[in-house]
Amino acid sequence: MLGAATAARLVAAGHTVHGFDRIEHAVAGVTTHRVDLLGISSAFRWPDDAEAVLHLAGTWQSPTSDPRGLTAHLRANVELVARSLAACAPSVRRFVYVSSMSVYGRDAVAPYCEDSPLRPDSFYGRTKWLGEQVCRMAQDLRPELEVVILRLAQVYGPGTPPRVVLYDFIAQALANQSIRAQCGPDLVRDHLYLTDAAEALALAIERVPPGTYNVGGGGHTMAELAAAIGSAFPITTTIFAGGSGVAKMVDSSAFAAATGFSPRTSLEHGVRVEVDRMAGERR
Amino acid sequence: MRWIVTGATGLIGRHLVPAIAATGSRVTAWSRTAADVRPGDGPLVDFRNVDLALAAPPVDGEDDVGVVMLAAQISGSKDPADLPGLLEADALPHTALAASLGSRLKHVVYASSCTVYGYIDHGASREADPLRPLNAYAIEKAAAEFMLEGLARTQGFGLSVLRIAQVYGPGAPDAGALYGFLDAAVSGQPVVVNAGPGAFRDYIHVDDVVHAISLAIDARASCTVNIGTGPIRIADAARVALQVSGRSDDPQVLARSSGGNMALDWSLAHDRLGFEPTVSLETGLARELARVAQSM
Numbered sequence: 001m002l003g004a005a006t007a008a009r010l011v012a013a014g015h016t017v018h019g020f021d022r023i024e025h026a027v028a029g030v031t032t033h034r035v036d037l038l039g040i041s042s043a044f045r046w047p048d049d050a051e052a053v054l055h056l057a058g059t060w061q062s063p064t065s066d067p068r069g070l071t072a073h074l075r076a077n078v079e080l081v082a083r084s085l086a087a088c089a090p091s092v093r094r095f096v097y098v099s100s101m102s103v104y105g106r107d108a109v110a111p112y113c114e115d116s117p118l119r120p121d122s123f124y125g126r127t128k129w130l131g132e133q134v135c136r137m138a139q140d141l142r143p144e145l146e147v148v149i150l151r152l153a154q155v156y157g158p159g160t161p162p163r164v165v166l167y168d169f170i171a172q173a174l175a176n177q178s179i180r181a182q183c184g185p186d187l188v189r190d191h192l193y194l195t196d197a198a199e200a201l202a203l204a205i206e207r208v209p210p211g212t213y214n215v216g217g218g219g220h221t222m223a224e225l226a227a228a229i230g231s232a233f234p235i236t237t238t239i240f241a242g243g244s245g246v247a248k249m250v251d252s253s254a255f256a257a258a259t260g261f262s263p264r265t266s267l268e269h270g271v272r273v274e275v276d277r278m279a280g281e282r283r
Numbered sequence: 284m285r286w287i288v289t290g291a292t293g294l295i296g297r298h299l300v301p302a303i304a305a306t307g308s309r310v311t312a313w314s315r316t317a318a319d320v321r322p323g324d325g326p327l328v329d330f331r332n333v334d335l336a337l338a339a340p341p342v343d344g345e346d347d348v349g350v351v352m353l354a355a356q357i358s359g360s361k362d363p364a365d366l367p368g369l370l371e372a373d374a375l376p377h378t379a380l381a382a383s384l385g386s387r388l389k390h391v392v393y394a395s396s397c398t399v400y401g402y403i404d405h406g407a408s409r410e411a412d413p414l415r416p417l418n419a420y421a422i423e424k425a426a427a428e429f430m431l432e433g434l435a436r437t438q439g440f441g442l443s444v445l446r447i448a449q450v451y452g453p454g455a456p457d458a459g460a461l462y463g464f465l466d467a468a469v470s471g472q473p474v475v476v477n478a479g480p481g482a483f484r485d486y487i488h489v490d491d492v493v494h495a496i497s498l499a500i501d502a503r504a505s506c507t508v509n510i511g512t513g514p515i516r517i518a519d520a521a522r523v524a525l526q527v528s529g530r531s532d533d534p535q536v537l538a539r540s541s542g543g544n545m546a547l548d549w550s551l552a553h554d555r556l557g558f559e560p561t562v563s564l565e566t567g568l569a570r571e572l573a574r575v576a577q578s579m
Contacts, residue, residue, distance in 0.1 A: 071430075079366065082363040
């Protein structure tokens with residue numbers, strides 16, 4: 001969905017967009033191509049007139065602990081990046097790689113800055129970090145290629161995988177009119193609404209100087225998240241189990257300074273959209 | 284316990300296999316190149332022609348097994364197009380091999396590389412330092428470490444990751460800087476160092492690497508440790524090459540930038556495995572001198 005939203009934003013701005021995916025997605029104004037990048041030959045190249053590549057392909061799902069799951073994850077999040085870079089003809093001037101705040105890891109101190117130490121502790125975070133290393137290596141080899149790495153906070157919105165705690169809270173509230181949170185109220189998280197993430201990706205294609213940037217929604221506490229969800233219901237109680245957790249939030253000031261970007265969707269509005277959508281699906 | 288060694292006829296493997304057999308352990312030695320099979324290593328060694336990139340054969344028997352993972356494709360390439368092939372030669376098949384052994388697999392010793400740290404400005408890299416893989420090979424090594432760590436946690440085998448410095452010794456490719464220095468020294472040519480006077484690297488003799496792996500096999504400690512000798516200026520290494528060749532002149536240091544610095548702090552390997560390098564560069568190069576002179 002993030003790819004489709006970004007493609008739509010780019011088309012609306014007058015760009016010519018080709019979309020490549022294993023699955024057919026119809027997006028107005030986008031020429032779609034069905035291709036499995038892991039199966040392409042070494043001779044495959046992006047279209048001759050391509051000037052920029054936005055690499056969003058990969059898997060977000062936590063790998064199963066068996067070797068097939070680990071292998072699939074590594075291939076989707078690391079090998080695919082390598083193949084995507086290898087497919088860049090000389091006409092491609094810019095490569096945008098969508099990374100994740102998970103590259104910082106549990107030991108990082110929030111809000112994370114781009115030069116915070118990278119010690120990813122999840123396998124997913126490690127594969128996203130490896131993808132960044134592939135991008136860095138490619139730029140060493142081809143200095144004229146403008147590489148932009150965006151480390152996104154947790155993206156949510158219509159069509160995004162319901163894997164974040166935000167959706168768990170909404171589901172609980174819809175079912176029980178109450179939320180039980182396995183954390184304390186002051187725990188900090190960072191959610192970025194889908195259309196804001198798409199805008200950031202479009203800016204990365206269009207004009208941000210090459211480099212690595214964090215993009216987040218500004219951060220919020222779990223109490224604020226619960227309150228945003230609770231405002232959509234007549235009665236909602238929230239029980240926090242307490243306990244210490246590690247704050248996860250990025251410092252987006254560098255990207256904001258470079259592009260003027262500021263998330264337009266408040267947590268309250270984004271949550272309301274998702275509550276209404278999920279409530280509608282239940283009816 | 285039986286030990287499987289992949290890459291058994293490479294620079295390290297050809298010395299490691301007889302060393303393991305000498306302890307009385309059975310060794311199943313896998314190599315892509317059947318021509319290098321050496322049946323003379325004794326009855327405990329079973330050589331098999333295996334290309335891991337194609338498929339790993341089933342491991343017969345029901346005995347407990349350990350694996351020393353040496354097989355890899357070494358490359359200095361920074362081309363992303365080369366990464367898939369490097370993954371196919373090391374990380375992916377080694378993970379599949381470990382998984383296929385199931386509960387029989389008790390321990391893995393994985394040969395990683397100092398290149399995962401990338402270049403440094405000074406000092407020596409420690410295991411907790413952030414990684415900055417130097418090239419596609421180093422990225423692949425880091426990926427293999429992550430894959431094996433993930434599998435070890437769920438499958439329950441021990442894992443020793445050894446990040447190894449630049450290896451030299453019998454069987455080493457002649458393309459490395461040390462051999463360039465020896466070639467020039469023996470043939471009476473100027474010994475030229477294409478690096479600044481302060482540039483440093485870390486060179487370790489293959490005998491010390493075999494010893495480190497043997498320690499890891501004995502200890503079966505789950506750890507990630509550096510295996511090296513510490514920093515030595517490249518110009519000083521060139522000077523040693525001249526000295527063992529009987530020359531008293533100095534190397535010519537062109538002070539041109541040629542790569543960066545790499546060196547390993549091996550103190551954790553000392554603490555966890557009792558590792559200590561014993562072959563000095565002077566001794567190691569003196570041993571290589573005869574081989575280099577013979578090849579000329």
